[in-house]
Amino acid sequence: MKNLGKELRRLRGLLARARTVRIVTHLSPDADGISACLALRLALVELGKTADVLVVDPIPGNCWFLPGCDRIVQSRSHLPPPDLIFSLDAGEPGLLAPAYDPEQDKTIPLVNVDHHLTNTLFGTVNLVDPEAGASCELLYTVIGRLGADITAEIATCLLAGLVSDTQAFRTANTTPHTLRVAADLMQRGAPLKTVVAEILESKPLAWFRLMGLVFADLRSMGPLVWAEVTPSMRLATGARPEDVDGIANLLSTVREAEVTVLFKVSDDGTVKVSVRTKGRVNAADLCMPFGGGGHARAAGCTLVGPSPAASKDRFLSAAKEALEKAGETVGAATERAARTGV
């Protein structure tokens, strides 16, 4: 990461003046965000700070095994005002509400630690590295450079973030550095087998029932494949919000697809979109005109009215156009990968 030394120096200055630190992550938190918060809290406590993790949304069930998960605070009214706030794994400040309020909290320095390509560098200090496979990968460096010891508990949290965002080291964002970090975390006592089992391989019955409904209605048009999760599907199966999270990744494994889209329709009619791409189409570029963002291979956005059907049509048209522009045909990316080994 460029500027790492400079930003770390500024962070050390802010930390030296701070006693009470608040740690927040994005809305609908995932295991990378939660794990990063828990790891950082432990490290800051080690450094003599009072640190609290504030997460207002429900904590995904696959994080419940993590050390310190039971200490997450879910309402800001229970917390002392902080001298410093960390935002972890969030590309823009709008994703932090209501844990971070840009009006109420504007006088408090904000440290932005993230790995999203589309990060808006909204912090007082910005530790942002789009090359990092997970926010936890970047945080490993930050915690080490702050002089905290990476204990077995911190290592377990950081490894959980890596395993979650790289789907156990299988995605394009996994680098040799990711693997070296993971190896060091194992050396420090993080149990890889347990972490993989808890983060990726344990799904409630409701998840399977939801999959049945979602995939029964899978649609495709050439290299574009899409599916949707509706409120009635969630109601019928009793699925929790996090049960929906893994579907976009699973959908991305459709062999014939170059672009896969999962529409998640909310009760109020807004449609959350998760995109995965294999070919020449850049997922973040596709989502940006809709106010979203993310990574080249995985991105998302939220579509608001007039109706869920109209929102979906609008996005599918943009996806088709992007595919046409990229000249992608069915299987082109897969064939290219087979030819070139990339």
Ligand SMILES: [Mn+2]
């Ligand atoms: Mn992440």
